Amino acid sequence: MNNTQKQFLGFYETNHLFNNLNNLKQFDFEEIDLSNLQIDKLEINQKLPLGKRVELFFEHYLFLSKRYNLIKKNIQIIYNKKTLGEIDFIIFDNKEKCFKHIELVYKYYLYDISFEKELDRYIGPNKDDTLVKKLDKLKHKQLPLLFNEKTKAYLEDIDFNNIKQEICFKANIYVPFYKKSLDIHFKENIRGFYIGYNEFKNDQYFKSCEYFMPHRYDWVDFNPPKSSYISFEEILPHLDFFINHKKSPLLWIKEKNKIFQIFILF
Incomplete structure (x- = not known):
């Protein structure tokens, strides 16, 4: 496909x-x-x-x-x-x-x-x-x-x-990463999470995960990538570029057998 x-x-x-x-x-x-x-x-x-x-x-x-x-x-x-x-x-x-x-x-x-x-x-x-x-x-x-x-x-x-x-x-819809239990009206539309860039960089949890940054064209694709993930240290320069331009990129995050989406906010 x-x-x-x-x-x-x-x-x-x-x-x-x-x-x-x-x-x-x-x-x-x-x-x-x-x-x-x-x-x-x-x-x-x-x-x-x-x-x-x-x-x-x-x-x-x-x-x-x-x-x-x-x-x-x-x-x-x-x-x-x-x-x-x-x-x-x-x-x-x-x-x-x-x-x-x-x-x-x-x-x-x-x-x-x-x-x-x-x-x-x-x-x-x-x-x-x-x-x-x-x-x-x-x-x-x-x-x-x-x-x-x-x-x-x-x-x-x-x-x-x-x-x-x-x-x-x-x-x-993307909900706060640290508040996973919310009384949200449009629950069926939840696709992932979001977190501020500084919080992301300073949270030990994310340092052992792997990352894939889809092109904006592919945000609409529900299927997580099967390969081409990179480390926390490797994704940071890519994030810096978007954050410096006041853009919030979307990431796929792989943590052991779990894969999810998250916006990193400038």
């Missing part, structure tokens, strides 16, 4: 973050036949960022699905040379017999218990993204764009009297 197949399956198997939240309805991500992925139809440039890869994975899911048909994708709404926004996907649901506007979201969140409210606790690993901000953007900017008068010119063949809006929101 090549990397693209592993990445697609990782995307496919990632849990939805919620069913319905803040009046946002989740897309019905039905199971498909995975015996013939036809992955050769996925043409992915090696330098394509993770977000764009995920869009192609969702498009390929629609291609393999018997229920959904892709109508339009990545529709930029431009008026007076100004981009008002982008519609991710317009599809047709053969089961419900209607068009659907789908906004696709694929996220990595750290669960920060220092915040009082549950929804405030989900923060991106580089601290520049939060669940609350994303939900607000979806509700007040991305979804309303469909009904902007300027949008209709781009969707002339769509029946606006027969269209629904849904979110395909998949997410991976």
